[in-house]
Amino acid sequence: MKTKKINKIFAALLCVATILPLGCKKGYFDTVPDNLIKVEDIFTNRGQTESWLAGLYSMVPDIWNQDNFGYVFHTTTDEMDASNWNTPAIVSGALSPSNTPTRFTSYYERIRAATIFLEKVDGNQEILGLVNGPELIKQYKGEARFLRAFYYWMMMKELGPVVIMPLKSATPSDDFQIPRSSWDECVAFVLQEIALAKADLPLNNYVVGSTTDLDIAQTGRINKIIATAVESQILLYHASPLYNGNSEFSDFKNLDGKVLINPVYDATRWKKAADAAKQAIDIAVSNGKGIYKVTDADPFRAAFLACRNLYWDGWKTEGIWLRPATATSSWEIRVAPRSTQGTGYNGLGVVQSLVDDFRMSDGSPIAGNPAYNENTYNKPATVYYVAGTNTMYTGREARFYVDITFNGAVNPGVAKTGANNARVEFFNSGTSGKAGAPRDWPKTGYVVRKNIHPTYSVNPAVNVARPAMLIRLAELYLNYAEALNEAEPGHPDVLKYLNEVRLRGGLPALSAGADQQELRKQIRLERRIELCFEGGNRYFDVRRWKIADQLGSNQGGAFYGMNMDAGTSLSDPAFHKRTPVINRASWQRRYYFMPYGQNEADRNKQLVQFPGY
Template structure:
């Protein structure tokens, strides 16, 4: 039997793990030969081949999860959300200050995404090179397996690019391990080269992948998923961080080649718009994706699944069905159900790519996903950790029910009560809730657990655990506690991802949560954002060359992206004045993304690619005055700085540092600007 000198085998079974520490382990000859097996034994066998593919997908777990435990996904916490775990928020504070990487107190955190990604890239490359020899798979199955492996490989590069900036693109066919070590040290490619590689590979994958998956394979890549990542790579390459960013002139390789574009190129926005449109056209022509909506609910007395709250009267949108209006939908339930486990992945037409229910795997903390995140949000009285909080900045960003901005100065300084129910008709608030939380848009109630929110805990065995109205005043069961980190430092909790049945005590259970890695709302808003940046007209071919788009700043095309998201949320679309003003539209689009994608690991990256992080992430964190007890309830809602969760932003925080071991092993690797290079 023929063997191949650079193929790593023997570790294909799910559940087995490979310990890696460096990108250069990709080129470790001793490692390859150690567990070498016959090429034919692995790739001519269907089961072994599919196990190998599953192992490729496993690289998307752990530190490559996108909505997960703060241990593996600290980027889910930007200027919008905080976590209190780790010595009363000390780990969050140090992360926000950029104190991670070699030499810092938390150098053991957030370090495995680099080696895990390159391990997955290597495994996927080996599979792509060998799957054609499989005798048990049909030609169609071989094409699909190859497309899935190609997707995983390019997706891992996308995750690396987003986090580390320009990274080395490894040889697709594998390295020649007879070469000297010096020739096996790969430098960073430029940002544009990385983005173009990802886009090209995803376009190829789109020709190989299925359009849909059955329920068993719902977490596998599809044509739409490949096109979505292609669009995201182009959007990031077009954004200010990577497009004409002279501030990054010192981000170079060892030869002095500048890795970030120094000259602004508007056509990059056109490419990003065309790539997003590719997916929109596919979705509409093939009925593949749409925003999830729940129908109007009436005649129910179930507080956990309340009657639809009709948004304030609007002369147009109140009298048209979705997507032209909200007449026939329940905006609150439509948004809430996407995240809280109400829907299986196969039931949600909005999901373009998901890892499925990325729950705890084999009891390993490092693999805790969305369900674990929800446990950290649950109040202590519901068996949760009561440890994640919304910043006051994020809380105030949600609009009023009529779409107007929230104004703290004009908000009544009183609480909901029997005698003022007619003053807050656009919510389901119980008595005792501060009025600044009344009459807000539906996404607010699906996302924010303000003091006085209801936690229904319907899976609890005993009624005493159900239907809890939770307050965060000091002295309350879920309020501030000295000597204990299980309280919310901003006094504002997180409701997103919480299902009415969720309870982690009294024999209750957590509904499984589906990872929303890429959803259609993102593509729609990306399309509008990219169009807004154009001043010229561009002719750009579709991804498959079947047609040519005329790409330009077009108000109706921009509305095509924004309006469905606003209608689903039950808030009016922007007026023509906003659509006609690029600066005003850009401000509104950024705000829309802040609200729509709260707690979905988007804000951290958006602020960086827009180069808004030096302002937004350096602002001091404000919350409620958690020192106040119920007797001083009004004072509780006075904005105060959260002193031990303060933050700043320095230039180095645009990109993550390369680990010390990697810099030692790879003589051609350079460090990101601002981080210690160790030369």
């Protein structure tokens, strides 16, 4: 079927030069609009061509940006709650094609812009006339081709199998009635495109003429190391239960009856995922990457500092894909307690189940642990918490004190004057409690602590600039351990790479002897803790594992915390009482994927929604 009316997801790009960002000099993630109209003019000018390329990066996610809560992957999982401020439709149960939070329109816009770039850039004589002009054109095409594939991958994570458009720029007479490709076809497509991109990409972002000196101005631009890491992620998902042998989704099919997710299990996918992860690790390590560590006479303190400082000191060591411009300040102000100098917003709450999953300092779980007690209060203060803190928060693993702010914790940033502000008080009448503000308090009695700098202050404003790590080496280690445990149970590398992450976190190494099922449990728990609040990892992990409805990983129903309606002192037992504080809509199968927007489904009559929408 033909249509003279251009699909909205492409119409916005017929005048793409008016919306793509300009600003190679300002950075690839911090650009300003340009007003040129003619595409042909852009691709005869080096500056404008490079500005177009810069614009292709604009939808690379800013994982710490909480402005307007558009990035929903934190606040809709069993990690975090922001319901005093925002209630995503998936949490309320109202998710539909009319209010889908997926950014598919913007992704398609960038996909089309990348296609135009690939069609036009070879004709730029100004660039070709440079001494290294042909090499620049080749690199630019590699970046554009990768980003086109990456945006498809982002849509696939959100939507499942997607509509893949022709690899040519659209015209008003083109046929936009295109069905979804199957998941397997989508994976094959993005992997093929990334492989083609890698042939044109540099190994790393080197200064022109050097193969050893990195160009800091090119931080975040796509190279072979980044592309290989993304391949690892794609193949890990492809091997996972949601996409591999999922017969439950056999009703997800196109109008012609084509099943979109393969119901036949393929064990070889795990081996391919393991090999890809190992390749990504090897290429990163051979180029100077490593697990970031800090030396200290106290091993516990060393683990704490390594995990805390990773986000502002360790990114050069561990960061694989960096986003140089990131709205960290919008994150810090929302996780900072009200006792922070200038008054933080104090509202990104952590659910009790995540708090409980952090282990004791010896690596043992809290359940049934004689060292764990919720009914007593400590006497000596530490650098992590004050005297009078409930002992449920004492003796925990180092990352607990990096990632979670609890009642009695030492203020994570610069505190207001006074002893009551130097510590965090979440009990009802405390300095960060419910009684002190209409909405700026966490319903659970905990707020996120990860990635708030110890010098942070709201007023006077102190924000330490640092990039966001979209992918870091610890994730690749866990990718490899997971895939290898499924492909070759008992392989020594499973424990080797899992333990690398545990040891940095201050936990003892796991010893050989655990079976595949136990190691699967440990790997999943390690991902939950090590990667919490980062890049939507938990949101996608529980889905690809198909455990979103299971006890311990349930994404709907009641969520617990402390009793924010009670407590008049730090050691008040009335506050320290497990209480159902959030009631989300029950989990439904349809929440495994987001729907395409209803306007898109109305225009593209070949587009089917996931069953349930």
